[in-house]
Amino acid sequence: xxxxxxxxxxxxxxxxxxxFCGVLCDDLEVHVVDGKIKDVKNACVLGKDTFMxxxxxxxxxxxxxxxxxxxxxxxxxxxxxxxxxxxxxxxLDSTELNAQRKSIELADLxxxxxxxxxxxxxxxxxxxxxxxxxxxxxxxxxxNRADLIIFWGCNPAEAHPRHPSRYSVTAKGLFTPKGKKDRxxxxxxxxxxxxxxMADAFIQIKPNSDYEVFSALRAMLKxxxxxxxxxxxxxxxxxKTLLEKMKTSKFGILYWGMGLTMSRxxxxxxxxxxxxxxxxxxFTKFLAAPMRGHGNVVGMAQVLTWQxxxxxxxNMSRGYPRFNPGEYSVADLLAHGEVDAAMILAADAIGNFPxxxxxxxxxxxxxxxxxxxxxxxxVATVVIPTAQAGIAAGGMAYRMDHxxxxxxxxxxxxxxxxxEVLERIIAKVVAIKSAGNGGRVPAGKARG
Amino acid sequence: MIxxxxxxxxxxxxxxxxxxxxxxKEICIEDGKIVDSCKSPAEVIDATNxxxxxxxVDIHTHIGSPAVNAARGFxxxxxxxxxxxxxxxxxxxxxxxxxxxxxxxYLYTRMGxxxxxxxxxxxxxxxxxxEELMDIPIVDKGLYILMGNNEIVLKYLKAGELEKVKRYxxxxxxxxxxxGIKLVNPxxxxxxxxxxxxxxxxxxxxxxxxxxxxILKALAWVNESLGLPHPIHLHANRLGIPNNYLTTLETMRTxxxxxxxxxxxxxxxYGGENWGGFCSKAAEVAEYINAHPHVTTDIGQVVFGDxxxxxxxxxxxxxxxxxxxxxxxxxxxxxxxxxGIVPYTYREKHYVxxxxxxxxxxxxxxxxxxxxxxxxxxxPNGGPFIFYPWIIKLxxxxxxxxxxxxxxxxxxxxxxxxxxxDREYTLSEIAIITRAGPAxxxxxxxxxxxxxxxxxxxxxxxxxxxxERMFEHPVYxxxxxxxxxxxxxxxxxRLGKTLFVVPPDVGEMEPEFKAEFENFYTIEYENFAIxxxxxxxxxxxxxxxxx
Numbered sequence: 002x003x004x005x006x007x008x009x010x011x012x013x014x015x016x017x018x019x020x021f022c023g024v025l026c027d028d029l030e031v032h033v034v035d036g037k038i039k040d041v042k043n044a045c046v047l048g049k050d051t052f053m054x055x056x057x058x059x060x061x062x063x064x065x066x067x068x069x070x071x072x073x074x075x076x077x078x079x080x081x082x083x084x085x086x087x088x089x090x091x092x093l094d095s096t097e098l099n100a101q102r103k104s105i106e107l108a109d110l111x112x113x114x115x116x117x118x119x120x121x122x123x124x125x126x127x128x129x130x131x132x133x134x135x136x137x138x139x140x141x142x143x144x145n146r147a148d149l150i151i152f153w154g155c156n157p158a159e160a161h162p163r164h165p166s167r168y169s170v171t172a173k174g175l176f177t178p179k180g181k182k183d184r185x186x187x188x189x190x191x192x193x194x195x196x197x198x199m200a201d202a203f204i205q206i207k208p209n210s211d212y213e214v215f216s217a218l219r220a221m222l223k224x225x226x227x228x229x230x231x232x233x234x235x236x237x238x239x240x241k242t243l244l245e246k247m248k249t250s251k252f253g254i255l256y257w258g259m260g261l262t263m264s265r266x267x268x269x270x271x272x273x274x275x276x277x278x279x280x281x282x283x284f285t286k287f288l289a290a291p292m293r294g295h296g297n298v299v300g301m302a303q304v305l306t307w308q309x310x311x312x313x314x315x316n317m318s319r320g321y322p323r324f325n326p327g328e329y330s331v332a333d334l335l336a337h338g339e340v341d342a343a344m345i346l347a348a349d350a351i352g353n354f355p356x357x358x359x360x361x362x363x364x365x366x367x368x369x370x371x372x373x374x375x376x377x378x379x380v381a382t383v384v385i386p387t388a389q390a391g392i393a394a395g396g397m398a399y400r401m402d403h404x405x406x407x408x409x410x411x412x413x414x415x416x417x418x419x420x421e422v423l424e425r426i427i428a429k430v431v432a433i434k435s436a437g438n439g440g441r442v443p444a445g446k447a448r449g
Numbered sequence: 450m451i452x453x454x455x456x457x458x459x460x461x462x463x464x465x466x467x468x469x470x471x472x473x474k475e476i477c478i479e480d481g482k483i484v485d486s487c488k489s490p491a492e493v494i495d496a497t498n499x500x501x502x503x504x505x506v507d508i509h510t511h512i513g514s515p516a517v518n519a520a521r522g523f524x525x526x527x528x529x530x531x532x533x534x535x536x537x538x539x540x541x542x543x544x545x546x547x548x549x550x551x552x553x554x555y556l557y558t559r560m561g562x563x564x565x566x567x568x569x570x571x572x573x574x575x576x577x578x579x580e581e582l583m584d585i586p587i588v589d590k591g592l593y594i595l596m597g598n599n600e601i602v603l604k605y606l607k608a609g610e611l612e613k614v615k616r617y618x619x620x621x622x623x624x625x626x627x628x629g630i631k632l633v634n635p636x637x638x639x640x641x642x643x644x645x646x647x648x649x650x651x652x653x654x655x656x657x658x659x660x661x662x663x664i665l666k667a668l669a670w671v672n673e674s675l676g677l678p679h680p681i682h683l684h685a686n687r688l689g690i691p692n693n694y695l696t697t698l699e700t701m702r703t704x705x706x707x708x709x710x711x712x713x714x715x716x717x718x719y720g721g722e723n724w725g726g727f728c729s730k731a732a733e734v735a736e737y738i739n740a741h742p743h744v745t746t747d748i749g750q751v752v753f754g755d756x757x758x759x760x761x762x763x764x765x766x767x768x769x770x771x772x773x774x775x776x777x778x779x780x781x782x783x784x785x786x787x788x789g790i791v792p793y794t795y796r797e798k799h800y801v802x803x804x805x806x807x808x809x810x811x812x813x814x815x816x817x818x819x820x821x822x823x824x825x826x827x828x829p830n831g832g833p834f835i836f837y838p839w840i841i842k843l844x845x846x847x848x849x850x851x852x853x854x855x856x857x858x859x860x861x862x863x864x865x866x867x868x869x870x871d872r873e874y875t876l877s878e879i880a881i882i883t884r885a886g887p888a889x890x891x892x893x894x895x896x897x898x899x900x901x902x903x904x905x906x907x908x909x910x911x912x913x914x915x916x917e918r919m920f921e922h923p924v925y926x927x928x929x930x931x932x933x934x935x936x937x938x939x940x941x942x943r944l945g946k947t948l949f950v951v952p953p954d955v956g957e958m959e960p961e962f963k964a965e966f967e968n969f970y971t972i973e974y975e976n977f978a979i980x981x982x983x984x985x986x987x988x989x990x991x992x993x994x995x996x
Contacts (some may be wrong), residue, residue, distance in 0.1 A: 137781075139781070174969060176656075288781070306521050323529075403577075405576045407576075
């Protein structure tokens with residue numbers, strides 16, 4: 002796709018999809034001179050940084066801290082994975098679909114646990130949807146129709162900077178020709194955030210009271226009068242006003258974030274939210290959607306689901322997929338010290354996990370596949386640098402509302418893509434196993 | 450494989466498209482196609498005492514799409530009791546009503562099916578569908594594109610610009626590598642965007658001011674004037690609702706003069722003013738179809754047990770959620786369509802479910818021309834496709850049918866015509882409703898038969914008086930002339946092709962379309978179309994002459 006390095010003139014690549022967050026803006030214009038990115042138009046500050054600084058902090062190939070070739074690293078990685086009895090493959094969200102697809106093939110081959118960064122952010126949202134379903138829509142429906150938007154426990158102004166202008170707050174669409182003037186924006190959170198400034202109303206609730214608040218709203222929606230004067234630190238009358246706005250909107254949507262999934266109650270908060278928004282459909286059109294975060298998290302959940310049936314926390318040790326959050330999720334596997342080798346791809350596990358989990362990771366053979374140096378690559382047994390997906394490697398990614406888009410390769414990289422590295426590791430593992438060297442013990446005996 | 454040849458000898462051949470009804474006949478294969486003769490075949494399959502048929506063709510199934518994947522993801526309880534372990538060359542998987550992709554390909558092949566059509570795809574999600582189809586091994590696949598609630602179509606219709614609709618439809622098919630035009634509750638799903646539905650064919654759609662009847666007529670006309678190989682594929686208005694047979698009859702009458710495929714007819718053949726009066730109108734619907742050759746149909750047979758209902762018919766799914774009290778997934782898609790998912794269990798002793806079961810069988814038995822009625826469960830809406838052999842047994846064996854009638858709710862005996870129907874399908878008729886007929890209705894000239902030039906997709910079944918066991922356990926399955934299942938075991942997981950139609954050139958979209966597109970969508974116009982290179986194994990099917 003990209004022309005060869007060395008062309009002196011300016012090359013402008015249009016319609017580029019940004020790999021940074023779940024908003025997945027696909028209108029970026031990347032200016033390339035002499036194979037280097039010189040400018041990025043239309044992106045937010047986060048997206049622009051991602052492109053402009055993609056050359057900084059590149060990882061280097063090495064084994065046990067010593068420089069090595071990519072080929073040597075791939076061989077070493079395959080040796081580790083082929084010998085492991087209960088390995089973990091983790092990360093996987095800041096890359097493109099085909100690499101994600103290959104990571105599942107590898108997990109199937111070696112009987113690994115496979116989990117991705119969703120596990121530590123929106124996994125409770127996924128569990129909540131598994132419990133009660135969801136009334137939802139793509140962002141274009143919000144742009145074209147929504148006259149009431151509630152941001153609850155999320156902060157798009159900082160985490161998803163172009164969501165408000167492209168899809169929600171100021172976006173103009175078929176039945177919202179005047180943009181923000183055609184809608185009401187409400188922000189509910191435990192403290193004001195920059196998102197609060199975009200809102201017409203702000204409701205500040207007590208931390209960890211979300212479940213109670215949703216339940217109270219739902220009870221009142223069903224016609225029950227409550228005895229309490231306040232719920233979640235907010236007067237009942239204020240909740241009644243909110244409820245009335247929800248019922249009388251023509252098309253309302255509630256966006257939620259990690260303020261719900263990572264606070265007390267976790268997936269139950271989201272269950273309560275989802276049931277409230279489903280119930281509102283007796284009165285009007287009402288929807289809900291999670292503000293999914295980093296990179297291509299949704300893509301990983303998608304491909305993992307179509308290949309294994311489950312969106313995260315999948316275990317292949319018996320030769321078929323099993324799903325059990327709390328057992329096969331990354332936090333539990335590491336905290337219990339169960340896995341005996343790990344491959345971390347496109348994520349900084351050591352940098353983000355609590356000390357106890359990071360400790361276990363450092364005590365086992367660990368492969369880090371990443372374009373950049375991180376706390377993880379610093380301590381990994383094998384480091385394999387790769388071309389950054391969405392910048393130096395093409396592929397596909399998913400928006401937070403499950404819409405797939407192509408990611409373009411805009412510049413070349415001296416390193417192979419994640420996909421190519423995984424394909425080569427798979428080939429090598431197959432070769433090792435068919436040579437009868439380093440094969441796993443049968444499933445079931447693996448967890449000694 | 451170039452130069453590879455193979456011969457099947459001694460088998461009883463059922464190839465209704467070529468008038469062969471159980472004759473013992475040699476089948477010769479070269480380079481993946483059926484040929485007149487081959488001199489020194491690399492392998493000879495002895496099919497003595499076996500039954501040879503073309504590979505099965507499923508004209509309507511939901512096996513891979515954003516909606517199907519949403520269903521998989523939110524139904525972990527569906528997967529736990531149905532697992533498929535990996536083995537060398539084969540991937541692991543799970544799933545009963547919504548199997549994972551690899552398992553889907555293996556399960557269809559194990560049943561002797563080699564071509565399957567994914568029946569409902571929102572245009573903006575087609576990129577996803579192609580990715581899933583690439584992970585469904587062995588079988589050939591195609592996909593229909595949802596257009597009956599597309600706001601661009603509605604806008605052109607509002608302005609009376611039929612030629613623009615035609616150009617847009619051709620552009621959609623060309624850009625997305627789709628196989629045909631699908632309509633789901635035309636007009637009704639657009640109404641669902643504000644929580645409503647349409648009541649009948651002449652209700653106006655909010656803002657766009659067009660009626661379901663106008664949408665039906667326009668897209669049927671476009672389909673015929675583009676010469677597409679398959680008729681419009683219609684999920685009619687009022688699915689699942691008592692007394693919907695009136696809408697069904699009116700819909701078919703409205704489209705006299707063009708070809709029409711009525712999907713999952715069972716769900717559209719209900720009488721009664723309300724659920725209490727729910728009854729069968731299969732006889733009325735079958736009578737109309739018997740007298741009107743423009744209609745083909747698949748049944749959407751109900752199978753008792755777990756199902757997952759997945760449809761673009763958002764308002765119906767909301768009703769089913771309220772009726773069943775099961776969990777409910779709704780996902781409306783900008784500009785294009787809706788989507789609803791509700792798990793459902795069909796029970797033998799539940800009178801509505803039992804009558805639904807009977808209606809499907811009544812339609813199969815009352816529609817006289819097997820070339821116009823095809824086997825489907827509307828997988829997984831009426832039940833999983835793995836129960837096709839059970840349905841075949843119900844159709845071929847009236848004693849088995851009578852036994853089942855004793856088990857199900859007693860109103861089947863008193864309130865439907867099923868107890869009076871003695872018809873038993875022959876093997877040849879089964880070959881028609883499961884392969885020859887759907888292939889013909891799809892305009893797939895090299896599928897569904899064993900004549901010279903056909904794709905060598907072939908299934909060899911054991912002879913077994915238990916027809917369920919027979920159709921459940923093929924001895925051999927050949928895909929493109931290669932043995933993929935031998936002695937009942939899968940031996941090859943090659944990737945099949947994605948079939949897509951090439952519409953005639955009716956002109957590009959106007960330059961202002963880009964701005965229009967970007968005003969209402971949330972992606973760039975240039976990022977919408979799918980590069981043909983992104984679909985590695987593919988086959989283009991040319992459109993024919995305008996009708």
